[in-house]
Amino acid sequence: VQLVESGGGSVQAGGSLRLSCTASGYTSTSRCMGWFRQAPGKEREGVALSNVGDRPGYCADSVKGRFTISRDTAKNMVYLQMNSLKPEDTAMYYCAADSDCRGCVSGAYGYWGQGTQVTVS
Numbered sequence: 448v449q450l451v452e453s454g455g456g457s458v459q460a461g462g463s464l465r466l467s468c469t470a471s472g473y474t475s476t477s478r479c480m481g482w483f484r485q486a487p488g489k490e491r492e493g494v495a496l497s498n499v500g501d502r503p504g505y506c507a508d509s510v511k512g513r514f515t516i517s518r519d520t521a522k523n524m525v526y527l528q529m530n531s532l533k534p535e536d537t538a539m540y541y542c543a544a545d546s547d548c549r550g551c552v553s554g555a556y557g558y559w560g561q562g563t564q565v566t567v568s
Contacts, residue, residue, distance in 0.1 A: 448472035448558040450542045455563030458532055462567070466527040468542030468560055476558065479548035480525035482516065483556075484538035484565075491541070493551030497525055506551035509535070532567045540565050 454466040470477040481496035493506030495516035503516045515528040525542065542560040549555035 448476045448544055450477075450544055450558055450560035452540065452542045452560040452563040455540060455565045457566040457568065460533055460567055462532050463528070463530045464532065464565060466529070466540055466542075466563060466565075468525045470523045470525075470542075470544055470558075474523055476546050477523060477544040478546055479556075480518065480542065480544045481548065481556075482525070482527045483541045483543055483553050484536075485541070485562075486538040489538075491553045493553065494540070495527060496548045496551070498548040501548070504548070504551075529565070532565075534567045536565060537567050538565060539563070 449471045452468045479498045482494040483491050485491040495505045497503045497516050497518045505511050513531045517526045539562040541562045543556040544558040545556045
């Protein structure tokens with residue numbers, strides 16, 4: 448599975464961005480798709496996960512109510528709508544995928560995109 452993210456950028460606090468991730472390859476290995484982020488000097492943390500047929504899950508309390516994950520299974524894509532962005536949301540955002548969602552631990556996912564930078568000032 449190959450994952451390609453897009454949609455990052457620089458915004459002012461309070462602004463919005465929408466990240467997109469496209470998966471190519473065997474769809475069975477990307478039933479679970481989600482987003483992680485890593486700020487400089489910090490560990491990679493889970494943001495949101497989406498498993499086919501299940502309700503989405505949000506890993507970080509800080510994003511609940513502001514971020515929304517959605518899927519387009521026909522296109523094998525996952526999106527992250529980010530509203531009311533804060534400077535602490537600044538990070539490299541990574542798309543991850545695997546055959547099943549196994550929680551918000553980055554080590555549980557075998558497929559990763561190259562990342563897209565989000566900077567909030």
